[in-house]
Amino acid sequence: MPERKPRGAFIVVEGLDRSGKSTQVALLEQRFKAEGRPVRLAKFPDRATPIGKMIDAYLRSQSEMDDHAVHLLFSANRWELAQSIIDSLNAGTTVICDRYAFSGIAFSAAKNKPGMSYEWCRAPDIGLPAPDLTLFLDVSPEKARERGGFGAERYENADMQERVQHVFERIGVEMGDGSRWFAVDADQEQGAVTDELWMRIQPHAQGTERPIQRLWE
Numbered sequence: 001m002p003e004r005k006p007r008g009a010f011i012v013v014e015g016l017d018r019s020g021k022s023t024q025v026a027l028l029e030q031r032f033k034a035e036g037r038p039v040r041l042a043k044f045p046d047r048a049t050p051i052g053k054m055i056d057a058y059l060r061s062q063s064e065m066d067d068h069a070v071h072l073l074f075s076a077n078r079w080e081l082a083q084s085i086i087d088s089l090n091a092g093t094t095v096i097c098d099r100y101a102f103s104g105i106a107f108s109a110a111k112n113k114p115g116m117s118y119e120w121c122r123a124p125d126i127g128l129p130a131p132d133l134t135l136f137l138d139v140s141p142e143k144a145r146e147r148g149g150f151g152a153e154r155y156e157n158a159d160m161q162e163r164v165q166h167v168f169e170r171i172g173v174e175m176g177d178g179s180r181w182f183a184v185d186a187d188q189e190q191g192a193v194t195d196e197l198w199m200r201i202q203p204h205a206q207g208t209e210r211p212i213q214r215l216w217e
């Protein structure tokens with residue numbers, strides 16, 4: 001019988017701004033490469049697509065948009081790339097993704113807009129490929145401030161970040177912290193964070209035979 005090749009694992013890194021996500025994702029990619037394992041980085045929003053360009057203009061306050069509409073664009077941006085993520089996984093490539101549907105819920109629900117409940121915000125992402133593992137980089141407001149404070153984009157202010165943090169905490173509880181979702185103390189120095197992330201990732205690094213699950217189905 002031909003040997004069945006395991007698919008790659010789908011690993012998501014989430015967190016607030018200044019939690020060190022982008023740095024850590026790049027370091028994790030290096031570790032995979034150093035071990036000779038195929039790896040692909042993804043990032044949401046992916047600002048390169050036509051939908052992503054609309055999101056980018058909104059985030060940089062170059063355009064205004066209804067909150068519901070932009071929420072659906074963030075989700076559509078994931079759906080337009082979902083099949084290519086599935087294809088990479090099935091080809092045996094580990095996909096490491098900087099933000100995913102959890103940011104989608106957290107940032108939109110944190111706006112506290114009428115008609116944009118947690119459930120409403122979650123709905124358009126139901127059925128997306130589900131991560132095998134999500135690592136939440138948990139940074140304190142003090143550390144985030146120490147790391148250079150906020151940039152100029154929409155949502156980059158202390159008030160919003162605090163509300164986003166609360167929604168992320170709810171998501172963590174609902175995902176069942178300690179199985180598919182792990183919160184990692186992102187106040188630690190960079191190397192310690194990488195080591196902890198790597199420890200969580202290692203059981204997934206050789207891929208899995210488990211079929212790709214779908215989010216919240």
Ligand code: 2DT
Pocket residue numbers: 044045059074075099100101103104105107108155
């Ligand atoms: P970056 O700084 O990581 O480029 O994110 N966001 C992100 C949402 O509001 N909804 C989403 O679905 C996603 C993926 C988080 C830019 C900002 O976009 C927010 C910060």
Ligand code: MG
Pocket residue numbers: 017153
């Ligand atoms: Mg940002």
